[in-house]
Amino acid sequence: MQHDLGANFCVVGHPNKGKSSIVATLTEIDSVMIGPESGTTQKADAFHFKVDQKVVLTLTDTPGFQRAREVLSWLQQSAVAPHERPDRVRAFFGD
Ligand SMILES: Nc1nc2c(ncn2[C@@H]2O[C@H](COP(=O)(O)OP(=O)(O)OP(=O)(O)O)[C@@H](O)[C@H]2O)c(=O)[nH]1
Ligand SMILES: [Mg+2]
Numbered sequence: 001m002q003h004d005l006g007a008n009f010c011v012v013g014h015p016n017k018g019k020s021s022i023v024a025t026l027t028e029i030d031s032v033m034i035g036p037e038s039g040t041t042q043k044a045d046a047f048h049f050k051v052d053q054k055v056v057l058t059l060t061d062t063p064g065f066q067r068a069r070e071v072l073s074w075l076q077q078s079a080v081a082p083h084e085r086p087d088r089v090r091a092f093f094g095d
Contacts, residue, residue, distance in 0.1 A: 005046070005058040015039060015064025023047065023061040038064055 011019045015038035024032035027047045033040050041063045049057040065071075071092065080088055 004055055006049070006054075006056040008046075008058040008060060010044075010060040010062055012062050012065060014066060017064070019064070020061050023059055026059060032061065 011023055013019055020032050020034045020041050044060055044062045046058050046060045048055045
């Protein structure tokens with residue numbers, strides 16, 4: 001069964017714009033990597049906020065993303081069924 005994330009907020013945007021800084025501030029976790037160079041965050045990382053042991057909010061830091069519109073149009077070039085979308089995204093990353 002998939003872990004309940006509560007409301008899942010993903011912080012997305014261009015590289016080096018302060019995404020991880022926001023996540024580090026809101027979570028008060030100093031180990032979130034922040035740096036002056038683009039590409040500091042290499043993979044997504046989720047942080048859970050709990051109330052009474054239950055996850056009510058998840059904040060997800062993500063690697064910087066360039067040319068989002070072009071990538072979205074590439075992903076949408078051929079219509080795929082919802083269950084095939086993860087494979088299409090993996091193909092983009094070359095996995
Ligand atoms: N002046 C200013 N600098 C900021 C602010 N927030 C973050 N920075 C700086 O911007 C740089 C990038 O911050 P990150 O939080 O690592 O940015 P990011 O968007 O997570 O970067 P990637 O992981 O590479 O995509 C760091 O040098 C931060 O100290 C801000 O509000 N003002
Ligand atoms: Mg980052």
